[in-house]
Amino acid sequence: MKIKILLLLSIFTLGSSVDSQAQKLKKFGSSIEKKIGPKTIKVPYTEVVSYLGYASPGNEDEVKDGKKFYYIYMWVPAVATELGVRMKSPVGKTKVKNATKSKAYEENASSDEYFDTYITLERSDIISKDKISEDGVKNANWTTLDRNDDSSEMPKQPSGSSYNSLLRYKSEVGDPLKALTVGLYRIGFTTYKKGEVKGTFLAEVAAPIKLPGVAMAKTIEELKKGL
């Protein structure tokens, strides 16, 4: 009997350690690879900006093609080589340093609700700082450079599915439509599913080098303060 209990206990412990590992988020590696002994690793991005949010009916920034979008705006003052974006839901026990927390997240941090994430990287035709305003952003033309639904590099969701998202976008020098030129960008965080979604999420935007003067914020008002 004792043996059985011990066995059950060890299965239980094993189960919970697998579960906590599933929540562990590795450093955000860039596309630059380095050999360390027999291993090839992705060199982590130098600059990472983290945002903790909570998606629930009515608190989205925009509804586009039936999907609820949350945006983070970014001013890029110099030509960038690469940008990385990733998103995970739920936040769970993931530890994140220096993250901006939305009010909705703080009020729902213990929620275990989650959803199938989806990310986009968009660039606007605003290339001058003084054109950045609420109206300017609404009337700007936005080009989607890249998007991602599911990435196997991300931790699995509690359901066991790899539905979290990650993308690395490399500037295509010489192609003005695909290069990471100076301008106003935004990262869209949404869900694969259309309609109502609910759950906590972690969103991160990263660059391989510190770009002096890069500003990132949840709203245009906050972005302007940081410029």
Ligand SMILES: [Ca+2]
């Ligand atoms: Ca997904």
